[in-house]
Amino acid sequence: MLHHRFIVCNHSNTLSSGSVSWQSPSNIALVKYWGKYDGQIPANASLSFTLTNCFTQTTLDFEPKSSSGFDFKVFLDGERAHSFEPKIEVFFNRIAPYLPFLEDFKFTIRTFNSFPHSSGIASSASGLSALALCLMDLEQQMQPAVTESYFFEKSSFLSRLGSGSAARSPEGPIVVWGEHPEIEDSNNLFGIRYRGPVHEVFSQYRDTVLLVDTGQKEVSSTLGHSLMKDHPFAEQRFKQAQNHLSEMISVLETGDLFRFADLVEREALSLHAMMLTSSPSFILMKPNTLEILERIRNFRSETQIPVCFTLDAGANVHVLYPKAGAETVLGFIKKKLTPFCKNGKFIEDETGEGAKKIS
Numbered sequence: 001m002l003h004h005r006f007i008v009c010n011h012s013n014t015l016s017s018g019s020v021s022w023q024s025p026s027n028i029a030l031v032k033y034w035g036k037y038d039g040q041i042p043a044n045a046s047l048s049f050t051l052t053n054c055f056t057q058t059t060l061d062f063e064p065k066s067s068s069g070f071d072f073k074v075f076l077d078g079e080r081a082h083s084f085e086p087k088i089e090v091f092f093n094r095i096a097p098y099l100p101f102l103e104d105f106k107f108t109i110r111t112f113n114s115f116p117h118s119s120g121i122a123s124s125a126s127g128l129s130a131l132a133l134c135l136m137d138l139e140q141q142m143q144p145a146v147t148e149s150y151f152f153e154k155s156s157f158l159s160r161l162g163s164g165s166a167a168r169s170p171e172g173p174i175v176v177w178g179e180h181p182e183i184e185d186s187n188n189l190f191g192i193r194y195r196g197p198v199h200e201v202f203s204q205y206r207d208t209v210l211l212v213d214t215g216q217k218e219v220s221s222t223l224g225h226s227l228m229k230d231h232p233f234a235e236q237r238f239k240q241a242q243n244h245l246s247e248m249i250s251v252l253e254t255g256d257l258f259r260f261a262d263l264v265e266r267e268a269l270s271l272h273a274m275m276l277t278s279s280p281s282f283i284l285m286k287p288n289t290l291e292i293l294e295r296i297r298n299f300r301s302e303t304q305i306p307v308c309f310t311l312d313a314g315a316n317v318h319v320l321y322p323k324a325g326a327e328t329v330l331g332f333i334k335k336k337l338t339p340f341c342k343n344g345k346f347i348e349d350e351t352g353e354g355a356k357k358i359s
Ligand code: DP6
Pocket: 028, 029, 031, 032, 033, 034, 040, 046, 122, 124, 162, 163, 164, 165, 166, 221, 222, 225, 271, 312, 313
């Protein structure tokens, strides 16, 4: 079994007190993960762009202890964040079989998000991957034989156990998580950097995130994924996602941005179609979301500039467009789309290389 590679029995070095810091970005899925099996196993493969400006920075302070059990405190922006601690407890329980040193230290987790709190951007992908990277850093210090590829594979593997989409954050700029017959080494346990041919038009691809709704998520991902269990269209949807990924392989190679736009939008709308038709059902788009989607499509057909949208499980819109001509698109966004955002808010981002250690 692949996951046995990630079980470590003993470490060659011991550590005294110290601190490590990592920065890990968020990512935006072009082919979505929606539906999973026990053990954070995705029902279909997904593919994402790793972002640059939306990230979490986490510092992990550690000191040895002799008592048993986990001992950690979480701080967000310098303030104790008690509400995060149950999620971290669940995460630690899931990853403990792979990081036997977890009970040997008392941890202080200090975390900071580059994007505003309650901006409607999920921080679980960047947050849990940043923590997983800090923990892997400790493992590497105790086990210097850990190679760079093992380091990133296991970081993604651990991130996945916290939140599926987090598995796609440590590396960039394009990541696949989940088994797909046409992508070598793709697997359900960790994300891999997409190594197929990618047209240069995709380098530093822009993602402007329009904040239509900035409240709490209406549907938690736990509930969302569980809605796919008895969903009448589940099987068809999982097949469709695999087919969309096959189509994406050829689009990435040819750089045909109109095919890209068509594919990415169909995929996003399919995700929402699942929510619209699940039981219970959810309408997560707001009237302003629809207005924005329509305006993006009209702009594309009128100008022949290949700008398109994608959505996550919420009302916010990610506007995707190439670097060439980005100023024109940004002008359109500012003038015609931001009036539909909450307080006119938006975040400018672009594809990036993944996580980095902060010294
Ligand atoms: C709609 O990764 O948040 O953003 O594994 O339960 O933490 P959990 O789910 P999560 O689901 C993300 C769903 C999505 C699509 C995607 O990012 O692929």
